[in-house]
Amino acid sequence: MPRDPRYDILFEPIRIGPVTAPNRFYQAPHCNGMGRLFPDSMIAMRGMKAEGGWGIVATEQCDFHPTGDVQPFTETRLWGDMDVPYLAGMVNEVHKHGSLAAIELVHNGHDTGNIYSREVPIGPMHRPVTWLDHPVQARAMDLTDIRAYRRWHRNAALRARKAGFDIVVVYAGHDGTMPSHFLSRRHNQRGDEYGGSLENRLRLYRELLEDTLDAVGDTMGVVARFAVDEMMGPDGLEWENEGRDAIEMMAEMPDMWDVNVADWSNDSKTSRFAPEGYQEDYIAFVKQVSSKPVATVGRYTSPDTMVSAIKRGLVDMICAARPSIADPFLPKKIEEGRVDDIRECIGCNICAAWNNISAPIRCTQNPTMGEEWRKGWHPEQIKAKGSDSHVLVVGAGPAGLEAAHQLGKRGYRVTLAEAGTQAGGRVSRESALPNLNAWARVRDYRLGQIAPMVNVDLYLNSELSAQDVLEFGADHVALATGSTWRRDGVGRHVRAPIPGAEFPRALSPDDIMDGKRPKMGPVVVFDDDHYYMGSMMADLLAGEGYQVTLVTPGLCVSSWTEHTLEQEHIEKRLVGLGVEILPRHSVVALGAGDVELVNLVTGEKLKRPGDLVPVTMRLPNDVLYSPLMEDPARLQDAGIKSVRRIGDCYGPATIAAAVYEGHRYARELDTKVDPDGVPFKTVKYDLELGG
Ligand code: ADP
Ligand code: SF4
Numbered sequence: 001m002p003r004d005p006r007y008d009i010l011f012e013p014i015r016i017g018p019v020t021a022p023n024r025f026y027q028a029p030h031c032n033g034m035g036r037l038f039p040d041s042m043i044a045m046r047g048m049k050a051e052g053g054w055g056i057v058a059t060e061q062c063d064f065h066p067t068g069d070v071q072p073f074t075e076t077r078l079w080g081d082m083d084v085p086y087l088a089g090m091v092n093e094v095h096k097h098g099s100l101a102a103i104e105l106v107h108n109g110h111d112t113g114n115i116y117s118r119e120v121p122i123g124p125m126h127r128p129v130t131w132l133d134h135p136v137q138a139r140a141m142d143l144t145d146i147r148a149y150r151r152w153h154r155n156a157a158l159r160a161r162k163a164g165f166d167i168v169v170v171y172a173g174h175d176g177t178m179p180s181h182f183l184s185r186r187h188n189q190r191g192d193e194y195g196g197s198l199e200n201r202l203r204l205y206r207e208l209l210e211d212t213l214d215a216v217g218d219t220m221g222v223v224a225r226f227a228v229d230e231m232m233g234p235d236g237l238e239w240e241n242e243g244r245d246a247i248e249m250m251a252e253m254p255d256m257w258d259v260n261v262a263d264w265s266n267d268s269k270t271s272r273f274a275p276e277g278y279q280e281d282y283i284a285f286v287k288q289v290s291s292k293p294v295a296t297v298g299r300y301t302s303p304d305t306m307v308s309a310i311k312r313g314l315v316d317m318i319c320a321a322r323p324s325i326a327d328p329f330l331p332k333k334i335e336e337g338r339v340d341d342i343r344e345c346i347g348c349n350i351c352a353a354w355n356n357i358s359a360p361i362r363c364t365q366n367p368t369m370g371e372e373w374r375k376g377w378h379p380e381q382i383k384a385k386g387s388d389s390h391v392l393v394v395g396a397g398p399a400g401l402e403a404a405h406q407l408g409k410r411g412y413r414v415t416l417a418e419a420g421t422q423a424g425g426r427v428s429r430e431s432a433l434p435n436l437n438a439w440a441r442v443r444d445y446r447l448g449q450i451a452p453m454v455n456v457d458l459y460l461n462s463e464l465s466a467q468d469v470l471e472f473g474a475d476h477v478a479l480a481t482g483s484t485w486r487r488d489g490v491g492r493h494v495r496a497p498i499p500g501a502e503f504p505r506a507l508s509p510d511d512i513m514d515g516k517r518p519k520m521g522p523v524v525v526f527d528d529d530h531y532y533m534g535s536m537m538a539d540l541l542a543g544e545g546y547q548v549t550l551v552t553p554g555l556c557v558s559s560w561t562e563h564t565l566e567q568e569h570i571e572k573r574l575v576g577l578g579v580e581i582l583p584r585h586s587v588v589a590l591g592a593g594d595v596e597l598v599n600l601v602t603g604e605k606l607k608r609p610g611d612l613v614p615v616t617m618r619l620p621n622d623v624l625y626s627p628l629m630e631d632p633a634r635l636q637d638a639g640i641k642s643v644r645r646i647g648d649c650y651g652p653a654t655i656a657a658a659v660y661e662g663h664r665y666a667r668e669l670d671t672k673v674d675p676d677g678v679p680f681k682t683v684k685y686d687l688e689l690g691g
Contacts, residue, residue, distance in 0.1 A: 001337030007303050009310055011335060014055070014293055014317055016221035017255030019166045021100050021317070023055040024310065025331040026295050028258070029104035029169060029225070030321035031060040031355035034370065035075040038360055038683055039086040042076070044373035045361075046101075047093030049324055052379075053331030056317075057094045058169060059087070060355075061106035064156035065149075066117035068107030068178070072358045078105070078156050084163045091164035102167035103160045104225065105153060109178035110138035110187070122149070124181050124188040124195070146194065146204065149178065154211045161216045168212055168220055170254070172205050173227035175236075175263040179205035180227060183246070186235065198242050202249060209253050217255075223295075224254035227262035229282045237262070239282045244289070251290040258295045258319055259283040264352075265565035267297065268322070271347025271438035272532075273569045277305055284314055295319040301326070301344040303334045325351050326365040328379050343379075343445050346438045350656045353563035364656040365442060367402065367663035374680035377667065385411040386670025389641070392417065392474035394464050394624065397425020398655050399647025400480030401446035402662030408456035409449075410666065415474065416456065419463035423447055425482050426648070427655060429513045433536045434543060442655060466627035470638040477640055478665055479625055480658075483618035483648035485509045491528040491616025493553040493586050498614070500590030506612045509533050512540065522547040522610030524595040526587045530560040531654075534615040535570045541613070542577035549580040549608045551597055557581050580608075587612065618652040620645070 110123030228243035230236030424443030527534025
């Protein structure tokens with residue numbers, strides 16, 4: 001289909017100093033947990049973005065000196081000439097598709113522990129490092145240090161040119177970079193020309209821009225990535241005050257402005273806490289004070305919103321990290337008039353979480369993310385079917401929907417049977433929780449893809465028994481029947497059922513999502529899951545007027561959401577809703593009218609009145625599996641060649657894991673998989689010793 005002319009503007013070339021981006025799609029620097037340690041995976045992933053039409057494809061932050069060592073994060077690095085070849089590999093993959101390659105140079109200042117390099121951290125002042133409360137201090141840089149720092153940055157820019165990059169991003173953002181530390185009144189109380197007035201605090205950043213323009217500006221675009229607001233009121237940078245003044249003072253210096261808010265948890269807010277385009281109010285002034293192109297992020301997934309942001313004079317380029325992860329082919333799909341095929345980001349930050357635990361990236365919506373090289377998975381292509389088999393997929397949650405979608409794409413005849421009145425499984429239920437409506441995109445994208453497939457049939461209201469499956473006549477059966485939350489409190493901390501924790505006094509998250517409610521006024525939510533569901537139960541019930549106490553053995557509420565950048569936002573919201581939070585506590589028993597608790601530090605026993613909502617763990621809904629597998633002869637008579645459990649039915653986990661398992665099932669059907677082998681390619685080591 002031809003492109004809708006409304007979107008033509010998105011495909012106009014944009015000049016960035018001496019280089020020209022072929023369109024307005026800028027894949028923002030984003031971490032991926034692969035970087036220098038898994039370079040093949042990183043290169044293939046970036047190349048896929050270029051193939052998908054992103055006019056500029058950037059690295060994640062790339063540290064350029066051992067005093068700013070980003071370990072344990074597996075990001076890119078450019079410490080010397082030895083680092084040029086693998087970065088050149090990324091540039092080549094990006095250039096193959098006519099896109100520009102950008103590199104974001106970073107020094108994390110006092111926000112790093114230098115745990116690999118063992119160098120003493122440096123920053124504007126003598127201060128303890130802020131990264132993980134690591135027990136070392138950053139040393140205040142003197143003027144010699146500053147001169148050296150500028151030299152390192154300049155050398156890195158020159159090496160970036162050697163690697164073939166087209167654009168250097170000079171980075172002052174997220175409260176995690178040296179220039180932003182110098183700029184901040186909080187961090188910088190120096191008495192020399194680099195401290196005091198805004199002009200002085202901005203001096204280092206201006207010098208970096210000048211140095212970079214001088215070193216490579218004749219052939220490379222120089223982009224200023226700059227946070228204009230720290231979202232902490234007068235304690236930090238505010239766009240109405242110093243944020244705006246700073247941009248005005250440097251307005252025409254860079255070849256492009258890439259502006260955002262800080263810190264990272266504000267810049268990459270989840271959909272639970274911010275809608276698409278949420279940064280617009282903060283950055284709207286930039287185009288009024290600079291004639292240079294402006295870009296910003298904001299989880300833009302809709303081409304209409306993108307066009308609107310450009311036409312309203314807010315931005316020239318659409319900068320996107322997460323939308324490019326969820327759909328590397330987003331620009332191509334707009335260009336080819338296939339807007340309905342866009343796999344929209346749901347704003348869950350699973351991608352960020354995997355970077356934050358130093359593991360290769362994954363994405364809830366895009367199961368091929370991070371698997372481009374090691375599994376050879378292409379987000380848009382899958383090989384044709386290996387037989388004329390008919391596949392029965394039982395359960396239309398994320399796992400079943402993804403399996404059916406990909407099997408359908410391969411050309412298999414697929415029947416998808418769903419017990420419920422609607423498809424989507426847990427995402428349909430969970431997207432009805434407060435502010436999680438964007439999660440329904442996991443279902444809607446797949447239903448949209450399946451709808452036109454004549455070889456895929458979806459049957460709702462079709463709960464199958466083992467006998468039904470045997471009688472159905474399929475060649476292969478995938479059980480994607482999900483999981484159920486326990487009511488008895490068993491989980492990580494509590495290893496045996498909590499006495500008295502029975503329905504109706506104990507209600508699981510499934511009960512609550514089914515509309516059941518505690519009988520008594522007050523309620524205790526026991527969160528031993530530590531991800532979002534405990535806080536969701538508290539959020540929902542407090543919002544409905546229940547008096548809620550959230551009890552968790554963790555050090556804080558929803559401790560794992562530290563990785564999804566949500567923890568502080570969640571805590572603030574629950575406190576705002578009046579939820580009492582008791583960290584380092586557990587549940588001992590459910591009494592006649594109350595819940596008995598224990599302080600895990602002191603052993604002190606205490607009580608709270610009310611009913612209990614335990615959020616601890618789920619059990620697989622795999623009741624069909626054993627009866628099907630117990631008699632191989634019966635299976636054979638039924639013509640069934642394989643039965644597999646996928647998604648939560650096999651191992652309850654994240655939605656991302658269920659989608660991945662559904663995808664993997666579809667990829668592997670009728671292929672040879674070595675049960676004893678490693679199911680992906682691994683990095684080849686280039687050793688100096690022992691070879
Ligand atoms: P996953 O995350 O693994 O996809 P979900 O719990 O989201 O799992 O989805 C499982 C789906 O399977 C639910 O929609 C549920 O209604 C459906 N289901 C469970 N048992 C059966 C069954 N026996 N027949 C058909 N559908 C079933
Ligand atoms: Fe979006 Fe979630 Fe995928 Fe990240 S993991 S790109 S937030 S859908």
